Amino acid sequence: MIKGSRQSKIAIFSDAISSIKMIGWPIIFIFFGGQHTWPTRIMIIGAGLILALLFGFLNWLFFTYDMSSYELTTSQGIFVKKHVHMPFERIQTITRTQPIYFRPFNVFKVNVETSGKNDDKLIFNALSLPKIEYIETRRQEAQTKQSDVERAAIQPEVSATYQINNRDLILYALTSLGSLGTMGIIYAGLTMMNDLIPQNIQNRFYGVFNHQTMTVYVLLVFIVLIIAIAFSFLRLYGHYFKFTISRVSSHLAIKRGLLTIRAVNLRTSRIQAVYYEQTLLRRLVHLVSVKVLLASSMKEDEEQTKQTTLIPVVTERHRPKILHHFLPKYNFQQPDKAPVASHALFLRSRFIFLLDLMVILLLLVAFEFMSMSLQVTFSFWWLVAATVILLVYTLGGAYMAMSDQGLSLTDNYLIIQRTINYTKRTYFIPYEKIQGYTTSQTWFMVRQKNQHLHIIVRDGDSSQQITLRYLKVSSIDQLDDILRHVK
């Protein structure tokens, strides 16, 4: 029994750092903008830091928690008091995060979630390990049924463990397309620098830059690309470093990270669907990522997205064997070809082609408008090149999407395979997790007796639609019959 406790004082700094991130940009803007003297600028920075610390201190002071044998209670707020009561039995996920600066103090950021929809979660900014273990123990006690206790006496505590090997992790990082995003960030950073660097230095730089040969420009682009790939590689490598997944009874424990260690403990009943993901690049090297859609009260932010990765990378050959250890009830068979209409590929390609024509028409109008009104001359070949690239990309995508479509109705699972933007995903959805479904068709599709099917599954705090196109109506009727009778 813990009553009226406060978090570790590290929470003050953690909160202050979050506040600094929030007020950082306005401070930088004030710092560089205007004609401030250096003492004024230092005062601005000092005031910002003091404000952030004060904010952190007040948050720490007015945040208390109680832990009884059956529930966790938090109280927070200065003017408006908010009390949250969370019975241990209802806890679905406990996520611990330990940034590098937390390690000397042995404290963690902790996120406690239930399966509720409306921000039904508790966040501790800095909690010591004994307190986290207390929550874990109470949760396990509250959620252990008699049958589990009996089983626990026979079975070892950890049923299965898998740790990613270095070779696979390196392959995963190398086959990631994240470097394109990193290039974007580098470009945004350079643009921002452009606003901050004094004009005379900028002029000197442009003077040097404008007098280079084509070879130098190509070299520069190549260097930026190498830096982007290296950054992306290091980011992913650090992110999934020593990625370990273990199954303990009906829970999965996932631990990963180099600088910031993140540990997630989730109940398997929260899993709404398991899916394999394979980008075009990874298809060539036969690697697959295994992810899950989870019921969660968290908003779909970056952390949540990362949390849904069950196994970052595994070879196609070892995939079923490894997954069986962690989700033994799932049937990870390959789906059959989806029963699509006889001209499905033609219909889809025609639709995409018509969409492309509209885009090209808009491009042509914009091209003419800019040539006439702005007196800017463009080479007509740019438009031709853009058209060819657009047609090849979208029609190629449509071909892959239609040829990859798969559907199987097994005893307990709906298995769907689809490809969007050249990324193939194979979903394994327990029937009882399907929340509903939608069908759509145009008047022209009625005669051919085919429909699009959209399966609705919970994903985080909202829903995800998984779509199969141009299916025969008879196969949808079969699914309809199953879904109506599954409890």
Next chain:
Amino acid sequence: MIPEHAKSLPKRVRLAWLVVDIIALLLVFVTGLIVNLIFKLDWYSPVAIGVNGLFGIVMLVIIGDAVLIPYHYRFYKYVVNESAVSIYKGFIWRRSETIPLNRIQNVDTRQGPIFGFFHLQNLAIVTAAHAFKIEGINEDVAQYLRDQLIDAARQAREVDTDD
């Protein structure tokens, strides 16, 4: 394919939708007028053409919606049976939505002043992931469906899929 026993909405919903569209049209028109008067827009300036063009497009959309009321009404049906609730919309672009009864978490009824005047209600059926609406049904039917759906959802047994 719409089942033969699918139910239509009450006929007065057409009038309620028309009133909603007329009020929306008036609101957009008055807002456009106020913007023109406050900013003293010159009718031939590019800004005025852009702003008024935008108001004009919104008004055309609303008029289009009002013109299509008989079409929407004719092809808007719903079915509630012992296993699922479904709605069917459209003829040229057809769409059907189905929720098995045991996925229903909550059923809400909503009524604004216009629907209140016509004794109509919107029924929102909520699952763990999403929600869908049956728009403009009779108050007594809405209450009956609400009770029926809540009962069915209560009876659905809980599923425990822990490994």
